[in-house]
Amino acid sequence: MPMNESPQQTSPEWEQALQTLAAQRARIILLGARDTGKTTFSALLANRQLSHGIRVAVVDADVGQSEIGPPTTIGMGMLEVPVPTLHAVVPRAIYFVGSVTPRGRMLETVNGVRAMVSKAEEAGAESVIIDTTGFVTGAAARRLKCAKVEAVRPQFVVAIQRKDELEHMLRSIERRSCTVMRLPVPDAVVLKSPQMRQQRRMIRFFRYFQDSRQHIFELAQVGCEGTWFNTGTPLEWKEVHFLREALRSQVFWAERTSEHLFVITDKVVDERSLEVVAKTFRVAHVTPAGVHRFVKLLLGLLDADGDCLAIGILERIDFANRTITVRTPLKDASRVAILRFGGLKVRPDGKELGMVNPGEI
Ligand SMILES: Nc1ncnc2c1ncn2[C@@H]1O[C@H](COP(=O)(O)OP(=O)(O)OP(=O)(O)O)[C@@H](O)[C@H]1O
Numbered sequence: 001m002p003m004n005e006s007p008q009q010t011s012p013e014w015e016q017a018l019q020t021l022a023a024q025r026a027r028i029i030l031l032g033a034r035d036t037g038k039t040t041f042s043a044l045l046a047n048r049q050l051s052h053g054i055r056v057a058v059v060d061a062d063v064g065q066s067e068i069g070p071p072t073t074i075g076m077g078m079l080e081v082p083v084p085t086l087h088a089v090v091p092r093a094i095y096f097v098g099s100v101t102p103r104g105r106m107l108e109t110v111n112g113v114r115a116m117v118s119k120a121e122e123a124g125a126e127s128v129i130i131d132t133t134g135f136v137t138g139a140a141a142r143r144l145k146c147a148k149v150e151a152v153r154p155q156f157v158v159a160i161q162r163k164d165e166l167e168h169m170l171r172s173i174e175r176r177s178c179t180v181m182r183l184p185v186p187d188a189v190v191l192k193s194p195q196m197r198q199q200r201r202m203i204r205f206f207r208y209f210q211d212s213r214q215h216i217f218e219l220a221q222v223g224c225e226g227t228w229f230n231t232g233t234p235l236e237w238k239e240v241h242f243l244r245e246a247l248r249s250q251v252f253w254a255e256r257t258s259e260h261l262f263v264i265t266d267k268v269v270d271e272r273s274l275e276v277v278a279k280t281f282r283v284a285h286v287t288p289a290g291v292h293r294f295v296k297l298l299l300g301l302l303d304a305d306g307d308c309l310a311i312g313i314l315e316r317i318d319f320a321n322r323t324i325t326v327r328t329p330l331k332d333a334s335r336v337a338i339l340r341f342g343g344l345k346v347r348p349d350g351k352e353l354g355m356v357n358p359g360e361i
């Protein structure tokens with residue numbers, strides 16, 4: 001075993017794969033169910049390639065058990081020195097997916113992987129190792145992994161499986177011009193319970209927000225993504241008054257686009273009154289959202305090129321003054337052009353407070 005390599009036990013199959021890949025300047029994607037050793041293999045391989053003098057980058061596409069960058073993001077980093085684990089790789093770029101699972105955020109996940117691979121290569125990476133989530137069963141997982149392979153066009157696919165759980169996707173992947181390497185799961189693998197996974201995320205979020213501050217953004221100065229909020233024309237006060245009566249709720253905010261009305265309320269409103277409102281305003285859809293849905297929501301802070309500068313926690317919306325307060329470790333927020341709304345609510349101490357699904361806000 002080369003010097004400086006982490007003290008993992010590698011099986012003869014892993015050792016052979018590492019030797020084959022050590023000198024390859026290529027895009028290499030890891031596939032495998034949960035707790036199969038994907039992240040461990042990625043770190044071992046990155047170290048081997050570095051020791052062969054290859055400029056190697058790692059794209060960490062696992063948004064739940066993130067090692068490079070905070071959870072909810074796809075992170076990319078370049079190896080400068082051998083690393084004991086992937087967590088030691090310093091992030092060079094992150095892409096905000098907005099959730100700790102790719103479910104419901106498949107477009108962002110695929111776009112993110114593609115963007116991070118491009119960034120790695122633009123930064124001079126000769127080899128890119130892509131670590132992924134353990135989401136491999138079912139139709140959605142299959143579509144996601146095939147889309148990632150299509151987006152990345154890897155020369156090598158390292159498939160780590162207990163039995164034959166990846167075969168349903170490998171059969172077609174291996175018809176592409178890439179080499180599929182099937183590896184067994186090492187006996188030494190330690191399983192992580194859902195509680196352990198959440199605990200790990202909590203620590204990562206806590207550390208990320210440890211040295212954070214609040215920035216106030218004017219709604220007129222930023223674009224919002226992943227939400228209806230701040231994307232239409234605010235209603236006149238008379239119309240807001242009508243909405244209050246019709247919905248029998250406090251209305252903090254209301255805005256419309258050609259086909260759609262978006263209302264922020266303080267309580268759940270019934271379907272019947274929504275129909276009345278849709279008819280009155282002549283829109284196809286009305287989306288009501290309780291104001292609590294926004295509090296502590298994670299946001300991606302993007303610049304005008306769409307690059308994610310940092311992530312933040314939505315602390316407060318001041319509806320009267322049309323500002324939004326965000327807690328983030330980003331020091332200089334002057335380049336922030338877009339706030340991308342995520343689906344996870346998190347306190348700065350790392351505690352997760354629940355999810356908001358795409359389309360609900
Ligand atoms: N070859 C190995 N020798 C010893 N321990 C290992 C080996 N491979 C993995 N492990 C241990 O097993 C655990 C799971 O491995 P790892 O995190 O690499 O799996 P994963 O497939 O990336 O999991 P996840 O589903 O969380 O992404 C870790 O604690 C790791 O240290």
Ligand SMILES: [Mg+2]
Binds near residue numbers: 038039040065132
């Ligand atoms: Mg992993």
